[in-house]
Amino acid sequence: MSKTMLELVNISKAYRDGTEKRQILDDVSLSVNEGEFIAIVGPSGSGKSTLLSIAGLLLSPDSGKVLIAGEDVTSRSRREHTKLRRRRIGFIFQNHDLLPYLKTEDQLAIIQEKSQRDKVKTDDLLRELDIENCRGQFPSKMSGGEKQRAAIARAFVNDPDVILADEPTASLDAERGRRVAEMIRSEVKKRKKAAVMVTHDTRILDLTDKIYRIDNCKLITYEQH
Ligand SMILES: Nc1ncnc2c1ncn2[C@@H]1O[C@H](COP(=O)(O)OP(=O)(O)O)[C@@H](O)[C@H]1O
Ligand SMILES: [Mg+2]
Numbered sequence: 001m002s003k004t005m006l007e008l009v010n011i012s013k014a015y016r017d018g019t020e021k022r023q024i025l026d027d028v029s030l031s032v033n034e035g036e037f038i039a040i041v042g043p044s045g046s047g048k049s050t051l052l053s054i055a056g057l058l059l060s061p062d063s064g065k066v067l068i069a070g071e072d073v074t075s076r077s078r079r080e081h082t083k084l085r086r087r088r089i090g091f092i093f094q095n096h097d098l099l100p101y102l103k104t105e106d107q108l109a110i111i112q113e114k115s116q117r118d119k120v121k122t123d124d125l126l127r128e129l130d131i132e133n134c135r136g137q138f139p140s141k142m143s144g145g146e147k148q149r150a151a152i153a154r155a156f157v158n159d160p161d162v163i164l165a166d167e168p169t170a171s172l173d174a175e176r177g178r179r180v181a182e183m184i185r186s187e188v189k190k191r192k193k194a195a196v197m198v199t200h201d202t203r204i205l206d207l208t209d210k211i212y213r214i215d216n217c218k219l220i221t222y223e224q225h
Contacts (some may be wrong), residue, residue, distance in 0.1 A: 001038070002033035002034055002035060003033060003035050003069070003070075004020075004030060004031045004033050004035050004067075004070065004161045004194075004200065005033065005068065005161045005162055005193070005194035006030070006031065006032040006034070006055060006066075006067070006068060006071050006161070006194045006196070007029075007030070007031045007032075007065075007066070007067035007068075007070075007074050008028060008029055008030045008031075008051075008054065008055060008064065008065070008066055008067075009029050009064055009065040009066075009067065010027050010028070010029055010052070010062045010063065010064040010065070011025055011027070011028045011029070011054055011063070011064035011065075011066075012025055012026055012027055012028070012061060012062050012064055012097050013025040013047070013050055013054065013059075013061050013062050014062060022167065023059060023217050024050050024127065024217060025045040025047050025050060025051060025061070025214075025217055025219075026216075026217035026218060027052075027218070028051065028064070028214075028217075028218065028219045029062075030051075030055075030062075030196075030212070030219060031162055031220070032162070032194035032195070033194060034161075034192045034193065035188065035189055035190075035192045035193070035194075035209070036193055036194055036209050037185050037188045037189070037195045037197065037207070037208050037209050038193070038195070038196055038197070038208055038209060038210045038211070038212065039196075039197050039198075039199055039204075039205055039210070039211045039212070039214050040052075040196060040197070040198045040199075040211075040213070040214065040219070041198075041199060041200070041202070041212070041213050041214075041222065042207070042213050042214035042215065044200075046214040046215070047217065048198040049166055049198065051198075051214065051219070052101065052164050052166050052196065052198055053092055054066065054160070055162070055164055055196060056085065056089050056091060056162075056164045057073065057084055057085050057089070058085070059080040060074075061074070066079060068084065068088055068089075068161055068162060069088070069161050080182075086111070086113065086115040086158065087113055087158060088100060088160050088161045088162060088220055089117075089161070089162045089163075089164060090125070090154075090155030090157075090158065090160040090162070090163045090164070090165050090193075091155055091163075091165075091166075092148075092151050092152055092155045092163065092164070092165040092168045092184070093151070093165075093166050093167075093168070094134055094166060094167040094168065094170045094171055095171055096144075096147040096148050096150065096151040096171075097151060098139040098150055098151060098154075099139075100138065100139055100140065100211070101138070102138070102139075103135070103136050103137060103138055104126070104131065104134045104135050104136070104137055104142075104150045105135045107150060107154055107181065108125070108153055108154050108157045109122070111154060111158065112157050112158060113158050115187045120156055120157055120158070120191070121157045122153070122157065123169065125153040125156055125157060125187075126153060127148075128183075128186070128190075129149040129152055129153050129183055129187075129198070130149070130183075131146050131149045131150055131153070134146050134150060143172055143176075144172050144176065145172055145176035145180060146181060146224060148168060148171070148172060148176075148180045149180065149183060150171075152180070152183055152187065156187055156191060156193075159191070160193065161193065161194060162193065162194050162195070162196075163184070163187075163188060163193045163194070163195040163196070164195075164196050164198075164199045165184060165195065165196070165197040166197055167199055167200060167201075168180060168181070168184065168199070169199065169201050169204060170199075170200065170201070171180055175202060177201060177203075177204065178203065178204055178207075181197070181199075181201075181204040181207050182207060185207045185208070186205075196203050
């Protein structure tokens with residue numbers, strides 16, 4: 001049986017705008033198994049990034065629990081959250097988020113945990129993502145697609161349990177966007193990660209295993225194939 005690597009249980013979150021309280025997520029639950037690639041869609045402002053930030057231990061929910069590989073990590077300290085994020089979660093953002101003064105290989109090297117026993121090899125990742133030629137290059141010399149693929153390599157380098165991608169294809173044209181989503185899928189399947197991708201791009205949804213939609217602060221199953 002597949003292991004549940006990411007679990008959100010009864011998560012609620014509201015933002016306070018002065019005296020006003022605005023509910024963003026209301027009693028949302030989600031589980032993602034190893035090797036599963038799920039998509040979350042929903043209009044702008046519906047709470048997709050909020051949900052991903054909670055899953056990634058960047059933001060605390062008002063109530064509910066976050067479990068990683070079966071372990072409830074909700075109430076850990078900020079310091080513990082930072083550690084868990086580095087070791088067990090790989091992030092991919094819309095705008096690659098690479099550091100401008102580092103070559104591709106160093107973008108990976110600086111975040112690579114030396115203690116990780118089953119370290120994923122940079123060489124393998126760069127080959128699989130077809131960016132070996134970018135190894136010694138700075139982001140300014142790389143195309144949008146190459147930069148996004150370097151960001152994918154970086155997300156996988158510490159062999160995390162969970163991959164979280166927030167609109168990873170939004171800055172790319174249709175063809176490059178699809179290629180990036182295909183590569184995320186292929187790494188997720190090969191390396192048995194639990195992956196959540198937030199996206200607006202309906203043309204790449206066929207690459208995912210399950211689609212959810214945030215609607216009125218609730219997470220609903222949109223389609224399953
Ligand atoms: N730190 C914050 N404080 C107050 N409101 C916020 C904050 N972050 C996001 N919001 C609001 O919460 C809503 C959901 O935001 P977000 O999760 O970024 O949506 P999405 O990613 O689906 O576009 C938006 O209306 C946004 O303006
Ligand atoms: Mg967002």
